[in-house]
Amino acid sequence: MASNKKYWKSVEELNPDSSVVETLKQNEFVEEIPVDEFLGDKESLASSSTTRRDFLKYVGFSTAAASLAACEGPVKKSIPYVVQPEEIVPGVANYYATHIADGFDFASVLIKTREGRPIKVENNEEAKAGAGANARVHASVLGLYDSKRVQGPKANGSYIEWDELDAKTAEAINAAQAAGKQIVLLTQTFASPSTSKLIEEFKAAYSNTRHVVYDAISEEEAVKAFQAKYGSRAMADYDFSKAEVIVSFGADFLGDWQGGGYDSGYAKGRVPQDGKMSRHVQFESNMTLSGANADKRVPVTPAQAKVAMAKFYGYLSGSSVSGELPELVDAAVKNAAEQVKKAGAKAVVVTGIKDVNAQSLALEINEMLGSEAFDTAQPKMTRQGNAAQVASLVDDMAAGRVGVLITAGVNPAYTLPNAAAFAEAMKSVDHSVVFSQKEDETAVLANYIAAAPHYLESWGDVEIKKGHFGLMQPTIRPLFNTRQFQDSLLKWTGNSMDFYGYVKNNWETSVLGGSAWNQALHDGVFMASEEVTDEVVAEEESAEGVEAAAVGGGMSAARALAGAAQEGMSLVLYSKTGMGDGQQANNPWLQEFPDPITRVSWDNYLTVSQADANEMGLENSNVANGGLNGSYAKVTVNGVSIDRVPVIIQPGQAKGTVGLSFGYGRTESLKTEMRTGVNAFTLYNNFNDVQSVTVEKVAGEHEFACVQLHNTLMGRGDIVKETTLEIFNTKDARDWNPQPQVSLNHEEVDAVSVDLWDEFDRSIGHHFNLSIDLNACTGCGACVIACHAENNVPVVGKAEVRKSRDMHWLRIDRYYSSEETFEGDNQTKDNMSGLGDSLSTFGEMELASENPQVAFQPVMCQHCNHAPCETVCPVAATSHGRQGQNHMAYNRCVGTRYCANNCPYKVRRFNWFLYNNNDEFDFYMNDDLGKMVLNPDVTVRSRGVMEKCSMCIQKTQKTILDAKREGREIKDGEFQTACSAACSSGAMVFGDINDKESKVAELKESDRMYHLLEHVGTKPNVFYHVKVRNTQEA
């Protein structure tokens, strides 16, 4: 029955006289709709000759015309060389050996160039020192094509000629010399024999010259300790492959500790061979890569780390060292000492504590052990900075005692804690010249910006380790009107030689010792054999002399350390794997590179332990679109505060400590998108990475771009299979590497034995497989960037990453254990009973443990032989090749994304936008300069298509073609993917399993081999090796 109810829209309707109600009866809207605003001037509208019908005609015509015009192909021009350089064949890549030495990263690399354009960085296999390029080095090639580079010398914001700069500088130098003012060269660590010689010559020419070496992130304590003991300003080198026990006190040696580059040696010792692998104990505050890889990680505050180290020395030397430590930590220290003692020369102890005592003590301990992993004869030269001189320089500048300031490779106005004072002091310098690739924070303060070339445009040499020489050669003509610092010094000392000639001359007279220059240039590296052996003898003698004194020294150092105590919170500053010291802040690859530990991109943040976060009310939460949000905190150190630092709750962060990374918060010469994070250098007082801090919550929520929101494995031990060395050695493989079972005819059988599909015969020709050893993978992320560079993977920006639209073809998943260990997780899961219990327990398992075990797992397309994606594609855009690769034909794809939905590994990426030629994505693919980095052998994808790892089919096809052309068989090791070639730790091995002699075929037969989600029956061509942890306590 119909109701007579009357519905009132508002109370107003009860009022019979309401004008509003009356108006509403007539009109839908109370106010007149402002049509004028969008139709513009009524008059002109009325007088317009375009009627609606005309308008429609125009639309129709232009649509038709546009579609017709689209049928006509554009005219393409081809412009050949006038005189083609002999070594260049269009379409064939050339490789040149060179070195990066930017003051923070030092590595020996090969540069792949196409048609004269450097497009990729590869590892230089010839090199013994600096052989493994890290993620930043792999990304450095993009810096060459940075549109923010300064294109010529500048003064007062406008471009000038070099002659003018030269004349003015010469004048200023002479004036300073005459007035008795200082001429200061403030430079990065070059570690370059030729540059050192040149600077000496400059000093000789101008006696008032002072050379100040400045490292943005200082390792001075290590250098000082080494100098005190061994006489030269350098750092001891370590070969972790020779160590059976590694104990680290706050040294993130898989990160940037003392220049880094220790991954490959470390990884060698981590792969169990003949039942043995190294044991790694880490005492640290922040969760670092080293801590994540350690067998036992003990979270300690910086003060505790000092005490722990002192007590460790005590236990080791059998003398008593007092000092307060929590019981568990003390036990761990004792245990570590036992193990080190047992291992003797096969043990090594390292420390990252910024304290000369601690550094000396580490040297002392290794000396005492006679550690084989410890190398003082050929120490590393890559950190030479002198903090005291930098400090006094700022004073001198402010006092007007500096006549000329020339900087090269440094950016003190950004990296100095007292940057404001430096900026002020710059004003008192009569003449300042800044050699810089960018108009960075320091450059904008200077009188003159001397445009410096990128390292790929420069000549130079470098001595990463003593006796290990390397050459730097240009791989492209300078893109801009730039000139090297060294060339300028030559000019200013009146030397008519260029730096190339100078280096060559210097090498021929004092380095090569009769060997061929061309060979050295070709290899990129040169080992001075004889000279070094001489020096070894000499240094060993001196080392012996010091030893007697050092024993007492060790004890006193230990006592000094043991007194350390902490009040309140400690801030531990660190450098992130992606950003380092922030030189490459305008590099979108690195900005988008997810941090291996937190998996956050485009940001730095305060890492806080869960307990401290609870206390301070700091929170992390996920919002509906999958984004991660975090509270802001105000961080104050020594009166200087940063107001809004986003907070990440970091499992494993030692209670009472917070972490913050360098390299962010830059303001100058950056594209808007790259202006991310906060500048931690402002808190870096006295170049000490540990600071006493107060943290308080402030209002607001930060939106992170985090690519992994679920952090724990939830006891799914079949994804990252783990076992302990003991079980690995004593039990059957089926116990620690169980095969998934399924029920067939009511019987449990191996999942791999049941199949929906017929097997395709792949025994003929090549069959590619990629092996990933979870023991060797340190999570360094070099492969991620290498993949980016090789495959033209677009950068999508922070907002898109937050929406989970990141395009990385290769990701490194990082898992925390919910219990103390992953094994504990598995037990918890197995012990669950009933729905109620499982719901609540699973809920708890979503939270990582306070000090979790960590596992890294690189995941890319698994190239399943029975691929779920292939069967659901309605247009057959993805299909399988005989060689085992899952092909993706972009031009065929219509973008249904069924494949991505059906992929159990979630490795397919969808192009939501046109990322190239699109100013909405102002990273590098939208400008002519940035596009030069693109690999011409790989399609640049358009909007609306799916993409994913191709197993670098362009590389395998090239290898095959080369062999065909030369009429030979392919040797093992020739097949490489970008990731396997970039992996210096040897975790990724690629090859042809039909070649039974190949390494990958051997790895596939290993007991440790397993496939990801094997029970799904996808038969992947990527396989993993069970992670083994050496949990053996002493």
Next chain:
Amino acid sequence: MKKVTHRNSALRILGIGFALIFSFSTSLMAQEADPAAGKSLFNTYCAACHNLDRNMTGPALRGVGDKYEQEWLYEWIKNSQALIKSGDAQAVAIWEEYQPSVMTAFPQLSNEDIDNIIAYTMQPKEEPKVAEVPAGAAPQGGGGGLGNEVILAALALVFGMLVVMLFLVNKTLRRIAEANGVEFAQAEDEKRLPLWKAFAQNQFLVLVTSIFLLLGGAYFAYGYLMQVGVDQGYMPVQPIHYSHRIHAGENQIECKYCHSSARVSKHSGIPSLNICMNCHKNIVEVAPETATAEYSKEFYDGEIQKLYKAVGWDMNTQSYTGETQPVKWVRIHNLPDFAYFNHSQHVTVAGIECQKCHGPVEEMEVMYQHAPLTMGWCINCHRETNVKMEGNEYYEKIHEELSKKYGVDKLTAAQMGGLECGKCHY
């Protein structure tokens, strides 16, 4: 244009001088020396550095017999350096002018040979024959087209006149008939339905016709759409009129001499201009017989001048000026970016003739796209073509295994996996 000369023997040669004991030997030589033999010798030994009428590496040689003595010439040609060293004034003068180019010694030439060569150089210059075709029409080639149009117009006119005449005759006949009282059977006509109405009423016919129309329309629409982006026959005008007919056809220059990167690279490569100059340093003009009705000798010579301009070659000083203007060729064969094609795979590994895809290039005056370059075209070839495996160690094992599997001796590219998407699309 047949001036591909002997680069091997073309070491820098010094100019020649001459003098003749004209009075004594003219008659004798005129009888004995054979200019025809001399021409062939000249082309074999001298033409790399000498031209009759133009200074090249060495001086112009026409009339050289008048300038120097015969005996001196014998000595000079057989070993010029020795003559210079001996301090001969004439020889030293030439050396001063042309050094450091050293004239190759020709001890193998007999005095008789040299006489023949001199005789050839003494021939008067041939006046170029005046072209019979009016010069303006030559490169145009439009004359034929115009003629067709005229004929068509004439035909149309005739046809129109016929129609008018028919109409007039009909009218006249009708008038005559009316005058004669003949009646037309109009009534009958009115009863009959017009054809189109009858057609419209026959539904079956309408159905069938529309089906045919639709099918026909679809056929043509499909045909039209399928040729979108297919540029078969694309023949753009290039900045320099480079004739493959002359180079690859008449002069039989191997394709990979210029397109050398086809052997090792994915690109066949457009030769850089220094490759052109390997030959064109010496070849400044085409032979008269190279010219065709369509393109005159002057036209071709002009094109060579364009090359000199682009590469910055000064003919007078025989040196590079350094002012270059890279040539912006119009690219003819455009594969889309998502298709990977590698020349070396096909040229070097498979040993396929260039003509297989590029057509009769040696006959092309203007280069055009011969093949459709569609995926179907690629695939068909991969299905039909046997892989050339003989003597290639790479294929040995795979050939043995695959031929066992398929039970055949020869394997096609398709059987090798040449149809897989990822082999060309990545």
